[in-house]
Amino acid sequence: MSTSEPTVRASTAYYVQSAIAFAVAFTSTLAGIAYLPISPWPRAFLAVCTLFLVTSCFGLAKVVRDTHESQQVRNRIDEARIEQIYAEHNPLKSAV
Template sequence: MSDTPVKQQSTAAFYGQSVASFSVAMAATAVGIFKLNADAWVRAFLAIAVLYLVTSAFTLAKVIRDRQDAQARAYSPFEKL
């Protein structure tokens, strides 16, 4: 029996849906900020805040994934106790 972990892959449809959903959400947010009846500095602040939120969400997802990958590599079900 092999003790190498099986790498789970997302389907192409799930990947496409994720990219489309992200694109629609970012476009809708950009249009909403652009059409907002507020001063330019308020719209700029909101745009920067959205970009910061998106980058921090990507960073958090990467950190969580890296930690899970490290734990999966450290786990050995056949290791003697």
């Protein structure tokens, strides 16, 4: 009774749409910062904050992905152990 979990993969169109959306959002944010009517120091501060926000978002996405993958492997191991326990302690085994 082993069933494998379906592999979830993003389609190429979804990947391209996500990449384009990220590029548009990042470019428009940087353009907005560049054209703000403020002195260079606050503009540089906002640019550095934006870059830090982007890198921390990538880091967070990686941590969430790794946590999800580790839980999937753990679930598979737990299911295999339960199936092994069922196979070893079959109540009908001694009756037959």
